[in-house]
Amino acid sequence: MRYKAGSVRLSRIETDNEKYRITTREDVKSLVESIEMAGLINPPLLLPENNNTYIVVSGFRRVNACSRLGWDRMAARLLAPDTPPVQCGLAAVADNCSQRELNLIETSRAVNLLSGSIADDKVVVAMAAKAGLPVAMSILPKVRALCSLPMPLQQGIIDATLSLPMAERLQRMSAEDAREAFDLFCEIRAGLNVQREILDNAEESARREGVRLKDILRSDAVLQIRASDEADRSRKTGQVRKLFKEWRYPALSAAEETFKRRLSSLSLGRDMKLVPPAGFEGPDYSLSLKFNSLEQLQKHKDVIDRLLNGDILRKILD
Helix, strand or coil, rough: EEEEEEEHHHHHHCCCCCCCCCCCCCCCCCHHHHHHCCCCCCCCCCECCCCCCCEEECCCHHHHHHHHCCCEEEEEEEEECCCCCHHHHHHHHHHHHHHCCCCCCHHHHHHHHHHHCCHHHHHHHHHHCCCCCCCCCCHHHHHHHHHHCCCHHHHHCCCCCCCCEEEEEEEECCCHHHHHHHHHHHHHCCCCCHHHHHHHHHHHHHHHHHCHHHHHHHHHHHHHHCCCCCCCHHHHHHHHHHHHHHHHHHHHCCCCHHHHHHHHHHHCCEEEECCCCCCCCCCCCCCEEEECCCHHHHHHHHHHHHHHHHHHHHHHHC
């Protein structure tokens, strides 16, 4: 790729033209401090425009940092005006990949940048790999679609609030439903499996009640949990999970609560466990014991005798 070293006025750089922008990072404080101390080590890559201005191909944060420092001019690598867009795209991807591992949104931007000039997905994958960005053909359409998500959802992916599967699921919802789910997930910061469980139970409850998902997610009971100042994030997550599970499976939730209450009354101790059938859908319970001596085993026998002669275990089994 042809370029020459030069110096340009910052006023001639069109920073609002983000055609080739890949980075999602906005903060430049540390970069300002670095450039102020050591100078601009890696000048940005600029493409001349017909109106005697330049657009940034790579180095948006560097241009911003130099502007923050009050510089009038800055060193730059100047591409030839006739550089093809595909070459500019490859240069932008390669420069970003050489500095760090790209997040999912940055990867999506990079893929879309290359796809704008390359029609064949196989060629896109091959060119991305050469630029230092390995992307599997199987997930290329999913990654490419991330750039079409609303900005709050994109930010959720950047912040690791949302995973790719959950972002795709929210994308299929109405904007209002997706926004309510996203706001909830931002607040409780649960992992993918917990998010999936909450959303499954909430959607099923909404279908059964004949209401919108957003109405379930903003119900008084949910808002009360979210507004609580006494519960930390982990506890709020547990309360939200429990609430939606109770709404979706009221009979099962009632059975679980009854079992927990009666189990507590048995006073089994920490070395003896009574386990109910999965989903309370079968008749078989299991009792496990842990012991390291005959004396401890005898104590377990005494507890079992007490259980057999009492009413609580009989009520559990009935």
